[in-house]
Amino acid sequence: MKGKEPLFQTAKRESIEPWKAWMIRLIAVFLSLVVCSGIIIALTGLNPIEVYKGIIEGAVGTKRRVWMTIRDTLVLLCIAVGITPAFKMRFWNIGAEGQILIGGVTSAAMMIYFGNTLPPLILFPLMLLGSAIAAMIWACIPAFFKAYWDTNETLFTLMMNYVAMQVITFCIIFWENPKGSNSVGTINSATKGGWLPKLFGLEYGWNLVIVLGLTIAMYFYLKHSKQGYEISVVGESGNTARYAGINVKKVIMRTVALSGALCGIAGFIIVSGASHTISTSTAGGRGFTAIIVSWLSKFNTFAMILVSFFLVFMQKGAGQIASQFNLNENASDVITGIILFFILGCEFFIDYEVRFRGGKRSSAE
Template sequence: MKADAKKKEPLIHITRRKDVSLLRSIVIRAAAIVLALIVCALVTTFLTGENPIDVFGTILSGAFGTPRKMWVLGQEMAILLCVSLALAPAFKMKFWNLGGEGQILMGGLAAAACMILLGSKVESGAMPQWLLILIMVVASIGAGALWAFIPAFFKAKWGTNETLFTLMMNYVATQLVAYFVILWEVPKGAGKIGIINQSSEAGWLPVIGDYKYLLNIIVVLVLTVGMYVYLKYSKQGYELSVVGESERTANYVGINVKKVIIRTMLISGAICGVAGLLLVGGTDHTVTTTISAGRGFTAVMVAWLAKFNPLGMIFTTFLLVLLSRGANEISTVFSLNKSFGDILTGIILFFIIGSEFFINYQIHFRKSHKPEAAAAVPAEDPHKEALEQILRDAETAAQSVSKEETK
């Protein structure tokens, strides 16, 4: 038996953690960000020879350096957060809506169409400005919702794959926008629409004070709180989580699964439509095929990182927008290739997503081997009573762990 003491114990083995305290998960996430910054610093020094502290400073000044930069940061956050809010209920229902791009484009296109077609009526005084804006709001929400309704209907009725369907709808939306851009191009042959109603500002969303982006930010903040309450406290929010967890359970308690799928996607599409409206009516005052700038996909990451919690999404949006604004800044200040900013963004995201592993699992390292310990007979435990109690609590938990693992 002595010889056997030199058995090979694996260097590391991994077990799933039981309940993870909030504090521990916050500490692990914070450690991940610190580690990410250190790795970024090393990479920066090795690849570019720049001082990493300067680079980080530039990232921050790129995001917060001037009041204007802070407003742009706020605006970028608002739009990205808006799209993420739209995806949250669908994802919570396990309906993988990858059609955010298309739904934003359709919302934007509808807003632009109202501005172009009805703008002259406002100019001539035949229609008040508020009425046009109201029509735009309805049209954008309707268009976004329609674009989400189509795949939802097919999913509910015939069980089609929503991932592919919503993805394909993006291309259709892009082509539709491309068609109308040519139809309405100004001047003819320019291949773009340009600023719509530049002189009359018909259909431009109102500017609060002097702050061009404030309206967007307020609208999205209201939506955030609304979505948080909807998901957490409303009956509809409860229904969609039940459908997401188990359609059979939903059927069993009499939830109309088809209705919930369609209703949830209408909400999802509608909010994407709002994002399109805010972009076209609020800031850009024009429409292009690239107006959503990939936010329909970036929002997927925002929503996942925050586990579909709208309040958590404020932070994940902030992080992603901060990184992308900072990446732009360092590429100009240090005249580096823009890809360098993306490399840093990638490193930071890698650490943040990777930290989830350490939150859910524990790693044990090989302990120094005590040869006689295993053979020793354990002495009578004076705390037997207490131990029994712990064991009683343990049995349920242990069972569930093993169940989970076998799954």
């Protein structure tokens, strides 16, 4: 039968120059802003430029807001770096929220019991190590069942989040016994025992050093270490990994333990370096947001810095445009969603080449 050639065909790219890939992404961001402008005008009648200014003002309009944005970016980045090795291995760790809570409550316990007795030189390393170990053990529970009985890690890790919330609730009642309360008040507010101090005059200097250190270390771990190579092989195919002589059970346990430990460190950073309190909402949904960060960055920890900053930037801008223009805070979520849609969509044009073709062809069935 006779038929026309398709208007266009797609072909997998073997490679693309980095500058071209970034150019495609920048075009996607520009087009997303154009679409957002049209939606803002259609739904609100507001000047989209003023709305964008409001978002910028809400995120970095004052020195305090700048530091708040940096603080939350560092926390989200730490969690994204933490879940990345597990996700690269195709172990769907949806339990980062629970691991953050377990790390956070461990830090809170040490602040309450040792914050005013141990010297900082001993207290802070002990808090960081304790939070990492506690969250690591918590993460190893579903990892063990996955490695030895091939259970569904998505459901297992998700359910562990709710168990962690009950652990936090028990600790809150044990420490303060408040009826109906779901948080512990500011810990050691008078003495600031266990509060991470300033570093080089920066309010969140230690957060910056810890998180950037982990980001750099994870990049080289995944890209240039034997264990990082084993993670990639197991992620591609467990059978191939076994054929190559890799102990898949060992890799699963080791990788998820590392993932949980880093999420626990994020809990330490939140409790000791930011909020100085513990509650069932300490994680604040960031364990799920970090999944978006990790996937958008294609497991590149340096790219996660930009993605984390963008998501926090838009989140901080939501409150400003809500108060300034009397809009619902979801308006910023709509703008963020459109931009993310374009960014995700542009990855198709980075991975695939679109070839336009014309003319007719003949084929027989």
